[in-house]
Amino acid sequence: MSVISSSTRLSVSSRKSTSIRSVLNSTKPTKVRFQLHHTKNVRKIIIDYVRKKEVKDYENLLCLIRDSELLDEDIRLLLNEATQCISLLDQDLSLFIEAILTVDWLSYREDVIAEYQSFLINLLSAHNYHAKLVIDRLVKKFYPETETDEWPDGVPNDADCNKCINVHFVISIVLKVVPMCKELLLQAVISSYPYLRKSSHIHEYYLHNLLWILEYQPDLRRDLLKLIFSRLVLLDVHSPREEIEKHEQDMGLEDCIFNFDDDKSVYQQNLENKVKHPLAHTLDICMDKMFNFCYIEVYNTDTGELNWEKLKGLYHDIISSFDKVIFPTYNTHHVQFIIFFLCSLKPSVSEAFLNFLWGKVSSACIAPVHRQTAAAYIGSFLARANYIALGMLKGTLQQMAGWVHSYIAAQDGIDCINADVRVHTVFYSVCQAIFYVIAFRHKDLLNSKKGLTFVQSLNLAKMVTSPLNPLRVCQSAVVQNFAAVTRKYQLAYCYSIIEHNSRNKIPTIYRDEKGAVITSNNVLDSLYPFDPYLLKRSEKKIAPFYLEYNDIMEETHNRTSVNVREEHQETEMDCDDFLTDTTTNNKLNNQFSYGTSPGFKSNN
Template sequence: MSVYSQRTKGSSNPSPSPILKKSKSLKSRLSEIRHTPCKVKFVLPHSQKVRTILQQYVETKFSKEYENLICLIRDAHLSDEDISSLLIEATECISILNQELRLFVEALLSIDWTNKNAIVVSEYQSFIVNLLSAHNYHAKMVIEKLVKLFIPDPNEPEWPEGVPTDTDCIKCVNIHSLINLLLAVVPMCTELLISSVTSQFPYYNKSTHIHEYYIHNVLWILEYQPKIRPDILRLLFSKLVIMDVNAPREEIERYLNAEEEMFSVDDDVRSVKTSTTAFTQVNRHSLAHTLDICLDKMFNYAISECHDANTGEVDWEKTKTLYHNMIPVFEKIILPTYNTHHVQYVMFLICCFKATIAEAFLNFLWKKVCDPNMAPVLRQASVNYIASLVARANFVPLSMLKGTLQQLAEWIHFYISTQEEIECVNSDVRIHQVFYSVCQAVFYIVAFRHKDLVNSKKNIVFLESLNLAKMVTSRLNPLRVCQPVVAQNFAAITRNYQLAYCYTVMEHNSRNVMPTIYQNEKGAVVISNNLLDVFYPFDPYLLERSGKKIHPFYRDYEEVVEENFDDTDMKETTEVDDFLYNHELSSTSNSKSQSHKFSYGSSPGFKFKG
């Protein structure tokens, strides 16, 4: 029976044999192995004893001494002198360390070497490099062992402010120095490294410190191996997306509100914090904290990568490269994922570094909206990203805002003109969902950025040129399917500045509410309320630490202040219109309590209770 099977069949923590109880030098313990009564006594010098044991095993398959040697290396407490002596002897035996001696190589790899003195670290690194240079079939095992060192003890505390301790820094430097050497000497290690980093990535329910330690080291790899950054970014964000969707925004808000009200011990709050899935029990608040720390790491990486270390100025070439690396990640991982709340802010942050990047991102999204071969759900998601970025980002200049609105409006009017040529228009939301999403995007942007668009006569003329009235009175009736709070805020703004009169259409829609009943692709009966099911990806950022990188570039909604209207205009509105109007245009004295109605909530981007 091999030493591996003997160890795994017994207890997970087998008691050490008597030979290991006393602290002795490696030389004396090897001598004891050689002088046990059941073994043949050798008179070879110590420097050749390891070679002799290994050669004897290879030639005769006599495994007793070989197994004892492996147990000694694995289980004994080895001093720096012992490790140094063992590595010197192992280096002399590299030529015979083939696949038959895999267990011996594995035992050497299990040595705790990262926190030893500089001599031992250097000898260990030299041994590993020489080993893989001679026998590259050990590369997979070596890389996996090194990547495993990226996972700390679960009992270790988090790093203060995300900054590694001196001990951890030294340990990480030693690990990455060796990995860097291996990538240069053995090219196949690059692919093995990506594979190992992927397979050993911590499960999303692991502790915060395990994730921050692991991600810190994975990002460190990119400093000396930048060519694998697309693969690493794809891996990291695929894992962060899983965390994000498992830490719902609504539950984070409820937890934060409960914490502010000091009801954290209430049963309802506990039910928010912990949720059981089909596979595991998830602490939602802890998961949100982990996501916060991990995104802070990613944001710090993006900031440092896009800025010159000496001057602090934006490095255009590096920023452009990072953007091009992130676009495929966004397209394949973030954009198709429904209901993420924080991960997508990495694009928001990159866009804030340079207006050219923001413009390129908007153009990338607009191409997807206009692509008829793209899935409608992705076209809708893309236009929601456009609307949310333009509305929320304070770094989007007025010229870009107007250009985006002009682009959206032209597309809408072209779509309307094609529908007017048809005798009977089918206004089913499912058929025209992209059109309705683009209309809602225009309404949303106008409501959010109206102060920038009405501060001069020139800008008001621009708004008039969008012909918003034709949009709301078209046969497709976009106000019918828009989220009510979007329609209400847009109606208030357009009425205020006499751009369009929406209340008559909204009143008519309120009197003609009829759900649509249909069978989906699986044959199930679905009852639809004919409202767009959308979300705005750049709703307020809730995570505390990473949010500090976002808040300086973020625009909160500024409430519409009621202005005096002509009495005749007021009489033209119905009671429902008055209610909606007064509900949204709150008085100055009540502005504080109403200030969040258009910020976020049940309808993304807005707080609305129907």
């Protein structure tokens, strides 16, 4: 008796039968027409093969199944016969099972699909030896049958949706009947994941099916998310920001040269909404699907209300994958925005994410490079997320400032401070995060007397005048914008230190673990994980929560460059004065270009 009820099936377009006469009369070469001459034929052949009476008929049957054109009635009779002798289909008949698995069963009638599904489930219920082979074949159905365009807005058409439903119906039943198939399913989806240079629709189709598994097997979510993030990271690191921008510029120039018509065609309009870099375009489609998945996963589809328990569970699963896959990877530009989007759904998630990052920064048990990365994430997150409450922003700044002052106090007791940047990398990274956030969010922090009092309590002057001299190590774009803010609000005096540092730049030369000679310019790496998002389709999910930079240099630069020489002439002994120079300022400001600076705009 079949395990599956026919009432659970969804209709699929029926396969059109072709008469034998029309096949024979066709001028094109066709497959041989397979036909069972007797209702007991298949069962008899299998029984005879098991008893070692007849091998030739068995081999001919395999060839007929693989090479012939099976019509709806043919495959239905074949499956019916095979089901009646299901107890005989052990590992000795694995070739027969392989032959049946080669059948394109999704293209047949609804009743034939139901018969095929029933056969697979009954087979694995009786012989789990075939589980790996069946699961591997089912996962192969996660690929589209033909190379077609992407789904509009990422939504599958009815035909593809019906095929996916039929495949996942079998997998869901098999996972219940044979629990060991969970591990086999994980192995199959990992080994079958599309190569990164496959078409964008193949990636879209496969990712859609992976996320579909979570609807009936949610306990696999953490493992599948880890797999998805690891493959998205590969796409991300192979589509660097510089290459994406170059492709956009090159294609834009080509459009200008060859576009002679005033009216844009639909094709040209589609190009404008598509990232020109091929891998970035694939990443864009996958990121859009992941944002949609996160939203649907935590919101009630009927009421539209946020489910806090679901959000907590999803956050813990995503932060686990983030910690293992995204966080340790250098120079990713877009994948980390999934956690950025998730944090926008509720302030408690943002707080949890900041606590997670600060735990890494403040832990001496974690490698300095990871502590440095965590500090960069905190700075970039606080600067770019417009949903961060002012209280949370101030609390995090106060926490970082307290740690910095404790570090400075510990160094004050040492007679000779080691000036090697590598020794104090975490300290400098935290300082740079503080400077970056204050420069970026100064209008939010300093828009009232209470806000000014708070920033004054951070004691920024002590940081910049510390013997460790963080202004020497932090990136020049951050330093110049931070100096402009502190000058305007009289929070600290940085320009004299900046001028002194510019005259005393000495590179550090050392040997690494392998003995190679390394020359360092003693400046922190540019790591700002939430720099502007370049992917066009998925960018719409990020834009409502993203802050662009308002450049304070535009309002202070002219006044500074005109008055600084006069102030310098008034007193050369005033060490707190702004000993900056117009030429130097202009040179540094030109470095604030998009993509090379931490989000600061250029002052041209």
